[in-house]
Amino acid sequence: MELLRGELLTSVSTLLSMRICGDTAYLLDTYAWVEYFIGSKKGEFVRGMVEDENSVIYTPECCLAELKGWAIREGVDFKELYRIVRKLSDIHCITTGDWLEAATVRSEMRKKAKDFGMMDALIVAQQRRLGCKVVSGDAHFEGVEGAVLL
Numbered sequence: 001m002e003l004l005r006g007e008l009l010t011s012v013s014t015l016l017s018m019r020i021c022g023d024t025a026y027l028l029d030t031y032a033w034v035e036y037f038i039g040s041k042k043g044e045f046v047r048g049m050v051e052d053e054n055s056v057i058y059t060p061e062c063c064l065a066e067l068k069g070w071a072i073r074e075g076v077d078f079k080e081l082y083r084i085v086r087k088l089s090d091i092h093c094i095t096t097g098d099w100l101e102a103a104t105v106r107s108e109m110r111k112k113a114k115d116f117g118m119m120d121a122l123i124v125a126q127q128r129r130l131g132c133k134v135v136s137g138d139a140h141f142e143g144v145e146g147a148v149l150l
Contacts, residue, residue, distance in 0.1 A: 024055050026058065027092075027134045029123050030070065032137070033085060037076075049135065050089075056132075058132060060091075061092060061093050098125040106121035109140070134146060
């Protein structure tokens with residue numbers, strides 16, 4: 001696992017010095033962040049988005065709990081992951097409107113995928129509110145307008 005080794009930390013430092021605004025906005029879910037942190041092929045694709053100075057990166061706050069759960073299972077320092085996520089993305093809080101939209105999204109998506117969960121619905125609700133693309137490897141996002149599947 002190439003988690004948080006020299007090259008990634010160097011890239012983070014470089015990004016912090018150049019990111020101001022961008023042309024394309026992406027909402028990264030937990031799946032995308034995990035792939036980024038482990039340095040997989042899918043993670044390299046995510047890294048390209050994150051390092052593109054024309055990109056704006058968002059993270060739904062609900063993904064932080066999932067990321068912490070992954071860090072606990074894998075024995076990884078969550079504080080360091082959290083620091084990097086905060087530096088490389090804007091963390092968006094869930095609003096009442098997101099919760100209400102998520103109920104509609106979940107109902108719509110369950111017509112196609114019976115196990116479509118509320119967390120995924122919250123991510124889609126935020127994606128719609130922010131007008132961005134959602135980046136994930138989760139098959140539940142197949143067919144979601146603006147989804148970039150890893």
